[in-house]
Amino acid sequence: MISINQNIISKILETNSIEIDSLIALAKHSVIDFRNTPDKFGGKNNPRIPIVLQQTEINYLNKLIGEFENIVKTEPAGLKDLKDEFDAIITGENLARHNKEFKNELLIRMGYSKLRDNLYAGYFESTGLKACLYCNSQLAVSVRSYKGGKSAKFQVDHFLPKSEYPCFSISFFNLLPVCGPCNGKKQARAVDFNIYSDDYNDLKDSPFKFRLDKRSIVSYRVNGNKDSLVILFDDPLNKSFNKSFDIQGIYSTQKDLAEELVLKSIIYNETYLKSLRNSFKRLYPNKIPMAERLLVGNYTNVKDIHKRPMAKFTQDIAKQLKLI
Numbered sequence: 001m002i003s004i005n006q007n008i009i010s011k012i013l014e015t016n017s018i019e020i021d022s023l024i025a026l027a028k029h030s031v032i033d034f035r036n037t038p039d040k041f042g043g044k045n046n047p048r049i050p051i052v053l054q055q056t057e058i059n060y061l062n063k064l065i066g067e068f069e070n071i072v073k074t075e076p077a078g079l080k081d082l083k084d085e086f087d088a089i090i091t092g093e094n095l096a097r098h099n100k101e102f103k104n105e106l107l108i109r110m111g112y113s114k115l116r117d118n119l120y121a122g123y124f125e126s127t128g129l130k131a132c133l134y135c136n137s138q139l140a141v142s143v144r145s146y147k148g149g150k151s152a153k154f155q156v157d158h159f160l161p162k163s164e165y166p167c168f169s170i171s172f173f174n175l176l177p178v179c180g181p182c183n184g185k186k187q188a189r190a191v192d193f194n195i196y197s198d199d200y201n202d203l204k205d206s207p208f209k210f211r212l213d214k215r216s217i218v219s220y221r222v223n224g225n226k227d228s229l230v231i232l233f234d235d236p237l238n239k240s241f242n243k244s245f246d247i248q249g250i251y252s253t254q255k256d257l258a259e260e261l262v263l264k265s266i267i268y269n270e271t272y273l274k275s276l277r278n279s280f281k282r283l284y285p286n287k288i289p290m291a292e293r294l295l296v297g298n299y300t301n302v303k304d305i306h307k308r309p310m311a312k313f314t315q316d317i318a319k320q321l322k323l324i
Helices: 006-015 017-036 055-066 068-073 076-087 092-098 100-110 112-116 119-127 180-186 200-204 214-223 240-245 247-251 255-267 270-283 290-296 302-307 311-320
Strands: 039-041 048-050 141-146 149-158 175-178 209-212 231-234
Touching: 006 017, 006 119, 017 055, 017 068, 017 100, 017 119, 039 100, 055 068, 055 076, 055 100, 068 076, 076 092, 092 100, 100 112, 112 119, 119 141, 119 149, 119 175, 149 180, 175 180, 180 240, 209 214, 209 311, 214 255, 231 247, 240 247, 255 290, 255 311, 270 290, 290 311, 302 311
Parallel strands: none
Antiparallel strands: 039 048, 141 149, 149 175, 209 231
């Protein structure tokens, strides 16, 4: 729900360049083999079945092979340009509908599934992204370290869907950790939102806002019934984001959390928050901002929204209620 600083990803790619360059070389070699000897798995009795490639498919592979390294590492603006260039050869829609055999085999050769089992566990852990990048309501990445490696539970959405753009199936800036429901709802639909960006305006705040209807807050203060609270979601993208992921529906179930924040705004005033800050200043001088986190029960800095589920909702409502 807020853009991720793309420099974070660029730094990870730079730090792990040897490992990433190795995976690029292996995947590229596999795609070259596919172009030179086009075939697919045919089962135990006939392990490889030849495939006849169309000229447009050969042109597609030549484009991919010629710019493989750039395609895997390129930043969001570069991905948009490359998308247009591949569409000029075969559009994503046509590839998904009419070039299925070619598309399916190319996805295998790119090696996305294999990377899920090894590289991506450590990669997503290093990004620090834990909550779903779309709804922010659920955990999207869970990584556990053990002797000899890491295991991870995560789902990945391809911003440019791999069903239409297999060429970008292992492009790092095309991979988004998301929750299962959002991944299923989005499918191959485009999202008009810059997930990765280096634009200060994208990074300083989210264009989406949660708020409580003011009259419902007054009603709650009178009757103490949490069902009186009305949660609203402002979607500046002509409601397309809300429609794609049913954000309003997801958060309409969070009245208990909204109630807790309203009660805190009634019980705790600025004097209380000041005393919390003073206590942290004496005990943990480097953790003074933790006082606000302790008060609202989640991260309170905009840049930390994706570190924990419900952080966006909590921040917006807490700011509306003047808790932070």
